[in-house]
Amino acid sequence: MLFKKKKLGNIYAVTGGDYMGEFFVLVEKTDKDYIFLSLPDFYVRHVPKDKYEFGIQNKILDFREKLPQDIFKDCMNKYTELKLLNHGKTIIDRRE
Secondary structure (H helix, E strand, C coil): CHHHHCCCCEEEEECCCCCCCCEEEEEEECCCEEEEEEECCCEEEEEEHHHHHHHHHCCCEEEEEECCHHHHHHHHHHHHHHHHHCCCCCCCCCCC
16 A cells, blocks of 8 residues: 555655654655655655655655646646756755
């Protein structure tokens, strides 16, 4: 069941930890991480795959839904804009 939830465009509520109250939209996958656009403030979050699994199993990441295509497209445009502003590098936390 967990494997079906790792699709681009899925949105998760963060129910605990440092990012509690944020919503994570899955925008990219790498060999080691899942990359999320955090809403509502547009932070880019890199989550190691093992921490993602821990978060799902412990209900820290709560799957909400697959975003409608037009909303996901807006999120991807914002993510791409952030990458371009940082010369192709994604930022982990703009709050620092």
